[in-house]
Amino acid sequence: MLSKSQISFIKSLHQKKFRKENGLFIIEGIKATTEFLGSAYRLHSIYHTGNLPAELKGTDTNIKLFEVKQTDLQRISTLQTPQGILALVHIPEEQAFDPGSLRQRFTLALDGVQDPGNLGTIIRTADWFGFSTLICSPNTVEAFNPKTVQATMGSLARVRIHYADLPELIAAAGVPVFGALLNGEDIYRTKWGNEGLVVLGNEGQGISPAVQAHITTPVTIPRRGGAESLNVAISAAIFCSELCRS
Amino acid sequence: MLSKSQISFIKSLHQKKFRKENGLFIIEGIKATTEFLGSAYRLHSIYHTGNLPAELKGTDTNIKLFEVKQTDLQRISTLQTPQGILALVHIPEEQAFDPGSLRQRFTLALDGVQDPGNLGTIIRTADWFGFSTLICSPNTVEAFNPKTVQATMGSLARVRIHYADLPELIAAAGVPVFGALLNGEDIYRTKWGNEGLVVLGNEGQGISPAVQAHITTPVTIPRRGGAESLNVAISAAIFCSELCRS
Numbered sequence: 001m002l003s004k005s006q007i008s009f010i011k012s013l014h015q016k017k018f019r020k021e022n023g024l025f026i027i028e029g030i031k032a033t034t035e036f037l038g039s040a041y042r043l044h045s046i047y048h049t050g051n052l053p054a055e056l057k058g059t060d061t062n063i064k065l066f067e068v069k070q071t072d073l074q075r076i077s078t079l080q081t082p083q084g085i086l087a088l089v090h091i092p093e094e095q096a097f098d099p100g101s102l103r104q105r106f107t108l109a110l111d112g113v114q115d116p117g118n119l120g121t122i123i124r125t126a127d128w129f130g131f132s133t134l135i136c137s138p139n140t141v142e143a144f145n146p147k148t149v150q151a152t153m154g155s156l157a158r159v160r161i162h163y164a165d166l167p168e169l170i171a172a173a174g175v176p177v178f179g180a181l182l183n184g185e186d187i188y189r190t191k192w193g194n195e196g197l198v199v200l201g202n203e204g205q206g207i208s209p210a211v212q213a214h215i216t217t218p219v220t221i222p223r224r225g226g227a228e229s230l231n232v233a234i235s236a237a238i239f240c241s242e243l244c245r246s
Numbered sequence: 247m248l249s250k251s252q253i254s255f256i257k258s259l260h261q262k263k264f265r266k267e268n269g270l271f272i273i274e275g276i277k278a279t280t281e282f283l284g285s286a287y288r289l290h291s292i293y294h295t296g297n298l299p300a301e302l303k304g305t306d307t308n309i310k311l312f313e314v315k316q317t318d319l320q321r322i323s324t325l326q327t328p329q330g331i332l333a334l335v336h337i338p339e340e341q342a343f344d345p346g347s348l349r350q351r352f353t354l355a356l357d358g359v360q361d362p363g364n365l366g367t368i369i370r371t372a373d374w375f376g377f378s379t380l381i382c383s384p385n386t387v388e389a390f391n392p393k394t395v396q397a398t399m400g401s402l403a404r405v406r407i408h409y410a411d412l413p414e415l416i417a418a419a420g421v422p423v424f425g426a427l428l429n430g431e432d433i434y435r436t437k438w439g440n441e442g443l444v445v446l447g448n449e450g451q452g453i454s455p456a457v458q459a460h461i462t463t464p465v466t467i468p469r470r471g472g473a474e475s476l477n478v479a480i481s482a483a484i485f486c487s488e489l490c491r492s
Contacts, residue, residue, distance in 0.1 A: 117363070121477050130470030151477075158472045188491050224376030224490060226404045231367050231397075234483040237476075241484045244470060245434050 002047070002072045010047070010076040013088065016142055023091045025144035029083040030056075032154045036089055039157035044088040049073055051084070078146035091144060097162050099172035101133070104195050106243050109135035111166055111211045112202035113232055116141050120151020121233040122200075127155035129240040135197065136163050137211070170197060170214045177215050179207050180235050184218030187242055198239050200232050248293070248318045256293075256322040259334065262388055269337045271390035275329040276302075278400045282335055285403035290334040295319055297330070324392035337390060343408050345418035347379070350441050352489050355381035357412055357457045358448035359478055362387050366397020367479040368446075373401035375486040381443065382409045383457070416443060416460045423461050425453050426481050430464025433488055444485050446478050 002010075010026070012018035019025050024044055027036055034055060037043060045064040046056065052065070073082045108126055113119050119141050126134050141148065143161040152159075170177055176196040199215065201207035207215070221230060221238050230238075248256075256272070258264035265271050270290055273282055280301060283289060291310040292302065298311070319328045354372055359365050365387050372380050387394065389407040398405075416423055422442040445461065447453035453461070467476060467484050476484075 121480065124473050125476060125480050127471045128467075128469055128473040128476050132471070153473065153475070155473045221374075221487070222490070223374055225373045225378070227370050227374040227399065227401045229399070230371060230374050230483075231479075233477075234367065234371050234479065237480040237483055238487045241467070241487060244468070 002066065002068050002076070007072060007075050010086075010088070014078055014146060016145065019091065019142075019144055024088045025091055025149065026078055026086060026146055027089055027149055028077060028079055028086045028146075030085055032149070032157075033085055033087045035154035035157040036087065041092065041157060042090045044090055046085065046087045047073060047076060048085040056085075079150070094163075097164065097169075099169055099174075102135075102169075102173040102175050102195070102197060106192070106196055106198060107131065107133050107135060108236060108239070109137075109166060109169075109197045109199045110140045110201075110232075110236075111137045111199055111207050112139045112205070113200070114141055114203055115232075116145040116147035117151045118203065118231065118233045119143065119145075120148040120153075120156075122236045123148070123152040123159050123161070124155040125233065125237045125240055127152075127159050129244050131159070131240065133160045133162060135166070135169065136161060137166050137208075138163055166199070166211045167214055170211075173197065176217060178217045178219050178239075179212065179215035180221075180239065181207065181212075181215070181218040182220060182229075184220040187219050187221050187238065190217065190219050190242070192243060198243070200236050200239070203232055248312065248314050248322070253318065253321050256332075256334070260324055260392060262391065265337065265388075265390055270334045271337055271395065272324055272332060272392055273335055273395055274323060274325055274332045274392075276331055278395070278403075279331055279333045281400035281403040282333065287338065287403060288336045290336055292331065292333045293319060293322065294331040302331075325396070340409075343410065343415075345415055345420075348415075348419040348421050348441070348443060352438070352442055352444060353377060353379050353381060354482060354485070355383075355412060355415075355443045355445045356386045356447075356478075356482075357383045357445055357453050358451070359386045359446070360449055361478075362391040362393035363397045364449065364477065364479045365389065365391075366394040366399075366402075368482045369394070369398040369405050369407070370401040371479065371483045371486055373398075373405050375490050377405065377486065379406045379408060381412070381415065382407060383412050383454075384409055412445070412457045413460055416457075419443065422463060424463045424465050424485075425458065425461035426467075426485065427453065427458075427461070427464040428466060428475075430466040433465050433467050433484065436463065436465050436488070438489060444489070446482050446485070449478055 043063045179199045289309045425445045
């Protein structure tokens with residue numbers, strides 16, 4: 001049984017402002033809860049309607065467990081169909097980021113991606129292809145948005161998301177910068193070398209001029225049909241696939 | 247000014263049942279309206295809040311034009327932020343489909359894809375890569391669902407969507423059948439030949455056993471990281487990209 005104030009506290013976390021204020025975000029479903037429990041994130045509390053799986057029982061006495069009514073779960077859930085379990089997770093403190101860690105590898109960087117579902121799908125895809133870090137410009141949608149978290153399907157627990165001023169980070173990292181643009185070289189003929197940032201832009205506007213100025217290799221996925229553009233998560237996936245092609 | 251009955255008629259088209267009953271579906275935005283006007287689809291009517299672009303004026307006297315108030319557009323729109331223009335389009339009659347048209351080319355086939363956004367993104371991606379036809383199993387989500395239409399970004403006007411019993415169609419077409427499965431051969435080493443169907447399955451269950459029985463080449467996108475699976479639209483895009491690699 002949840003009190004009115006507990007319910008309104010958890011509901012407040014549907015909004016970015018209160019997530020930031022309280023340093024907490026919401027995850028839902030057994031899979032996400034299990035994956036976050038086994039990750040570097042710290043869980044704050046778990047709300048479930050009973051039938052808690054064994055692996056979630058008694059794992060950590062610092063995590064408060066609440067058995068709640070289905071109607072209460074519906075109130076606190078961000079989903080139309082709640083999945084029987086919801087947890088609050090601490091937003092990790094921003095760690096110092098070493099730009100040198102971008103050398104000798106490839107890393108995706110997002111410049112102003114706005115759709116939370118797109119960001120979530122990109123995190124899931126990056127995780128599949130083994131990219132452990134994702135760089136986001138400050139105006140990219142928040143990674144702890146419930147729609148983003150849901151679309152990652154648990155991958156948020158494994159991929160480090162670092163928000164940074166892209167021009168500054170690029171200057172500090174000193175690696176080649178590939179940019180997804182409409183007038184670049186053919187992605188299938190690009191010589192990638194062994195390191196670099198791969199920048200994808202905003203859904204409508206693409207890569208901002210300030211970041212475009214730093215691109216060393218503009219790259220294009222050749223168009224054969226009539227669509228004007230590709231969804232940004234689709235472009236990101238094709239870049240990941242090309243970088244991982246053996 | 248729209249009457250109450252006009253508003254409730256258009257709102258009824260938000261639901262599949264009434265789209266089917268009336269043979270009409272909704273598109274929104276200038277871009278989609280322009281692209282459908284220039285396509286094989288027939289428009290039924292256009293509802294706009296003024297400032298109709300020149301290319302939409304007087305193009306076809308069979309299309310009824312209504313200037314409506316913003317509040318009315320909000321009522322009939324399927325979007326949270328209506329885009330100033332909404333049109334009703336006739337659902338085309340199902341044409342005879344020649345299985346022989348699947349020879350000497352590659353075509354995507356979806357087996358039970360449920361999410362309307364995924365279907366729309368797949369249609370947009372197929373259009374970008376020049377695939378002019380998409381095959382869908384009967385239990386795949388409806389292509390005229392407003393969320394699907396929106397996610398296609400106008401590409402629905404160019405890609406023919408054909409719903410068909412996949413095992414029957416496969417038998418009639420007599421082409422190789424590639425299937426996106428978790429235990430297939432490496433997509434980067436697949437010998438594609440010059441024709442085939444590429445089957446992608448349901449978001450949770452994958453390809454149904456009845457269709458799996460017809461797969462001649464199971465194909466896998468190699469996993470290097472921790473995610474359990476890829477989003478189906480992401481997988482579809484990587485298959486399209488590999489098929490179009492020059």
